[in-house]
Amino acid sequence: MEYLLAFVVGGLFCVVGQLLFDLTSWTPGHVLTAFTVAGGLLGGVGWYDKLIEFAGAGASLPISSFGNALVNGAMSEAAANGVIGVLTGMFELTSTGVTAAIIFGFLAAVVFSPRG
Amino acid sequence: MSRNLKEKFQLSAKEYQDMVQQKKPRPPLLKNMVVAFVSGGLICLLGQLVLNFFIGMGFTTQEASNPTVAFFIFLGALATGLGVFDKIAHHTGAGTAIPVTGFANSITSAALEFKREGFVAGVGSKMFLLAGSVIVFGVMTALVIGLISAVI
Amino acid sequence: MNSSRIGNHTIKIESPAYLSYSGVVAGPKEGLGPLTGDYDGVKEDLEMGEKSFEKSERRLMEDACSIALSKGNLGKGDIDYFIAGDLLNQITVSGFCALEHPVPFLGIYGACANLTQGLGLGAMFIAGGYGSRVLVATSSHNCSAERQYRYPTEYGFQKPGWAQWTVTGAGAAVITSEVKAPRITTVTWGEAVDSGIKDASSLGSAMAPAAAAAMLFHFQELQIDPQYYDLIVTGDLGQYGMQLARELMERRNYQLQGNYTDCGTLIYYPHQQVGAGGSGCASSALVTLGNIYRRLNEGELNKVLVVATGALHSPTSCFQGDSIPAVAHAVSIENE
Numbered sequence: 001m002e003y004l005l006a007f008v009v010g011g012l013f014c015v016v017g018q019l020l021f022d023l024t025s026w027t028p029g030h031v032l033t034a035f036t037v038a039g040g041l042l043g044g045v046g047w048y049d050k051l052i053e054f055a056g057a058g059a060s061l062p063i064s065s066f067g068n069a070l071v072n073g074a075m076s077e078a079a080a081n082g083v084i085g086v087l088t089g090m091f092e093l094t095s096t097g098v099t100a101a102i103i104f105g106f107l108a109a110v111v112f113s114p115r116g
Numbered sequence: 117m118s119r120n121l122k123e124k125f126q127l128s129a130k131e132y133q134d135m136v137q138q139k140k141p142r143p144p145l146l147k148n149m150v151v152a153f154v155s156g157g158l159i160c161l162l163g164q165l166v167l168n169f170f171i172g173m174g175f176t177t178q179e180a181s182n183p184t185v186a187f188f189i190f191l192g193a194l195a196t197g198l199g200v201f202d203k204i205a206h207h208t209g210a211g212t213a214i215p216v217t218g219f220a221n222s223i224t225s226a227a228l229e230f231k232r233e234g235f236v237a238g239v240g241s242k243m244f245l246l247a248g249s250v251i252v253f254g255v256m257t258a259l260v261i262g263l264i265s266a267v268i
Numbered sequence: 269m270n271s272s273r274i275g276n277h278t279i280k281i282e283s284p285a286y287l288s289y290s291g292v293v294a295g296p297k298e299g300l301g302p303l304t305g306d307y308d309g310v311k312e313d314l315e316m317g318e319k320s321f322e323k324s325e326r327r328l329m330e331d332a333c334s335i336a337l338s339k340g341n342l343g344k345g346d347i348d349y350f351i352a353g354d355l356l357n358q359i360t361v362s363g364f365c366a367l368e369h370p371v372p373f374l375g376i377y378g379a380c381a382n383l384t385q386g387l388g389l390g391a392m393f394i395a396g397g398y399g400s401r402v403l404v405a406t407s408s409h410n411c412s413a414e415r416q417y418r419y420p421t422e423y424g425f426q427k428p429g430w431a432q433w434t435v436t437g438a439g440a441a442v443i444t445s446e447v448k449a450p451r452i453t454t455v456t457w458g459e460a461v462d463s464g465i466k467d468a469s470s471l472g473s474a475m476a477p478a479a480a481a482a483m484l485f486h487f488q489e490l491q492i493d494p495q496y497y498d499l500i501v502t503g504d505l506g507q508y509g510m511q512l513a514r515e516l517m518e519r520r521n522y523q524l525q526g527n528y529t530d531c532g533t534l535i536y537y538p539h540q541q542v543g544a545g546g547s548g549c550a551s552s553a554l555v556t557l558g559n560i561y562r563r564l565n566e567g568e569l570n571k572v573l574v575v576a577t578g579a580l581h582s583p584t585s586c587f588q589g590d591s592i593p594a595v596a597h598a599v600s601i602e603n604e
């Protein structure tokens with residue numbers, strides 16, 4: 001059941017993205033940024049975490065969860081340590097993603113070349 | 117600005133724009149949506165399997181998302197390096213762009229491309245050409261919401 | 269004076285400027301297309317043994333130049349001028365290729381209209397008595413163009429169906445005053461035209477008004493109609509841009525019918541998935557200096573009008589919200 005939910009919810013996120021690609025003149029960068037901001041806003045009101053509980057990877061894999069994670073990090077640290085927590089806590093949950101992206105991107109550049 | 121257009125062909129910019137829109141082929145919307153749904157859904161399905169695998173290895177649900185995301189970033193980077201990601205994405209569109217694989221592809225493709233200009237001036241400086249705005253606006257959103265939550 | 273100016277845009281090249289030799293080299297995808305028999309060389313891959321796509325494009329242009337010169341038993345310095353242009357920033361492909369030729373170098377930029385801009389200038393230099401041999405070259409490479417204008421080549425994004433595919437290839441022509449061949453008879457210099465289009469994936473529609481304007485000047489000033497030519501080609505308007513150009517001409521009562529086509533629609537087979545068709549400097553060059561040139565030499569065609577079209581935008585101008593200006597130059601090539 002959780003696999004079906006992951007499939008369907010994840011698929012729906014992508015459908016929204018596809019509609020934006022096909023029906024607007026937004027660049028992929030604009031669309032992904034919009035998803036991230038949306039994920040952050042939904043995270044701010046607590047809905048995104050509920051969506052992750054409901055759909056698992058269907059909600060945690062789309063890029064919108066990156067926005068949610070940034071917001072969660074900022075909010076939880078702010079709750080513990082006040083306003084400065086917004087700065088210190090932001091990358092707590094997203095550290096893995098950004099670090100992995102840099103490392104694997106860099107290693108790929110060392111090993112591979114663009115093929116066109 | 118569209119003086120030439122009006123002078124020579126008695127068309128306003130808007131009228132020409134309409135002519136252009138008429139000629140443009142419609143994107144195969146239904147097909148694209150279905151393919152995006154299925155391919156994106158499959159990636160997330162695989163993600164759920166990977167997540168459960170890590171939970172099985174002793175991570176909590178919260179903790180398991182870290183290696184899961186790292187795994188998919190690795191996958192996206194590898195597919196990009198092997199030159200297959202763009203060929204797949206040509207068909208799958210948002211199905212591969214929206215999950216974190218798309219994020220990995222944007223960073224890796226930029227790193228690969230600008231390798232020609234060296235590792236510092238190329239790879240290092242231009243790696244975030246496409247992914248940068250995701251990070252920047254994610255941070256700005258978290259700043260605003262974080263500040264609001266700290267003040268409330 | 270050996271040529272005359274007609275109206276504000278057209279120059280009649282009255283003393284001979286022959287398109288004496290040509291050299292055409294294509295990339296692998298182009299080599300699999302319908303015009304492959306008319307290319308002097310086809311590269312096996314996009315890297316062409318070089319360390320970057322920019323260097324590969326230089327290889328293309330240098331090879332096309334060598335082939336054109338060798339057909340006339342000419343050395344690299346046996347020309348009076350080298351006129352060349354490409355799509356890359358600061359036209360570095362042309363600049364580096366010019367290092368091979370110890371003669372005056374004039375770099376030009378008309379984007380994908382480089383071919384006719386170069387041929388027109390070369391013809392005027394010859395007819396004006398400023399030299400007797402001019403080498404003209406232009407090139408484009410799919411990856412070097414994508415990298416500069418759009419996205420890294422491995423980036424996974426979907427191109428819309430009306431987008432075009434930058435042609436990988438290079439064309440070179442030696443224009444002489446003496447070696448008889450199809451002649452460049454007129455040049456109609458186009459004006460920069462703003463179509464109001466802002467979408468850089470829709471360049472065909474951005475350039476169609478410029479192409480139509482150049483053709484309009486040509487027909488009006490020479491007082492001829494499209495039927496005068498055996499063949500009229502635009503450089504790279506693509507499938508949809510072509511229809512737009514046709515409609516625009518009809519509004520001014522000029523019918524572009526069976527003798528009109530677009531180079532970008534001729535280079536690839538439909539199954540090669542190139543959207544609306546080929547684009548880039550090589551689009552007009554591969555077709556004009558390959559297929560069309562052969563048919564002129566064989567007498568299958570006797571009067572051809574080539575209208576290469578260029579979009580004068582940059583990624584920066586597009587991001588700043590500007591629309592895409594375009595220019596087109598028309599050159600007529602006729603058998604004596």
